């Protein structure tokens with residue numbers, strides 16, 4: 001059942017664009033907007049591990065709000081991590097600073113699956129508390145809840161940590177498809193459970209991160225991954241909140257990722273948004289709102305070079321029924337917050353609709 005929400009929230013630039021309705025301006029937020037690029041984040045995280053901080057509602061609320069205050073973005077994203085719901089049920093996983101998620105006992109056989117179980121609300125009371133506090137403090141600004149998609153989370157569990165080629169994960173798909181599908185199915189349940197906790201506490205939208213799916217061929221994606229991500233989207237449909245799907249290097253997969261059940265398709269910087277809309281439309285299901293797609297590397301270029309890129313993306317985004325401006329991937333830790341603030345300012349100024 002869709003949850004009631006305030007009119008201001010319902011008419012926010014972000015939710016209007018996500019539904020493909022015209023709004024006051026093109027909304028903008030940044031993937032990984034909370035994090036090391038912000039000095040106030042580095043200060044508050046001193047001496048506290050990433051996963052510890054996720055269990056402290058006071059910290060989660062403050063860290064989630066920091067980029068909203070600093071950048072003036074049109075949406076907040078809940079501060080957590082894609083591997084957090086596994087840690088919350090006692091699965092042996094840590095986030096090593098500068099490395100990423102690291103797994104004590106990588107999954108090799110069916111016995112390894114038993115530790116992969118979905119959270120219940122009772123496992124993560126602090127998540128419910130933090131979401132509720134955020135929704136009240138954010139007022140008319142939407143909060144995006146998120147989870148990791150089965151493939152991207154599986155890649156950490158099978159490889160044991162970050163990997164460039166995901167060789168062990170792909171080898172598992174081919175050598176033991178039953179085990180692969182059993183793992184991916186459990187991870188779909190893990191994502192559904194964590195997203196449901198966030199939406200039931202008041203999150204206004206969800207994003208399913210399949211960051212590393214771009215390493216797969218369309219054929220392998222369709223066989224091994226799509227049914228599991230589709231299960232997540234299907235399970236979340238009844239909440240009535242917009243469902244965003246994103247991965248890096250997914251130009252060849254945009255149609256399939258849309259077909260998995262996304263309402264909004266995230267696009268990295270490799271495919272222009274108008275071409276992304278063509279690919280999504282060609283796959284059936286009609287044109288859909290898109291999210292993206294400024295190359296994060298541009299944040300390190302002179303401002304004179306950034307401006308025309310913002311304008312180009314806004315123009316190309318007009319091909320979609322709705323456009324949510326974002327980077328093509330996460331904010332790099334070395335990014336200058338002032339540049340991000342100027343990006344928001346320009347997106348708003350350039351896209352403002354003159355009232356009729």
Ligand SMILES: Cc1c2[nH]c(c1CCC(=O)O)Cc1[nH]c(c(CCC(=O)O)c1C)Cc1[nH]c(c(CCC(=O)O)c1C)Cc1[nH]c(c(C)c1CCC(=O)O)C2
Nearest residue numbers: 031032033034035050080081082097098099100209211330
């Ligand atoms: C693949 C992935 C992960 N985590 C996430 C993804 C998908 C998005 C993407 O593709 O970037 C998602 C994520 N992780 C984090 C958020 C918070 C909300 C936000 O976007 O602002 C979100 C949405 C916090 C975090 N998650 C992590 C940090 C940095 C660690 C720290 O600050 O101590 C933050 C702020 C750790 C993490 N966790 C993960 C990685 C690769 C890292 C980086 C390791 C490092 O460079 O130190 C796994």
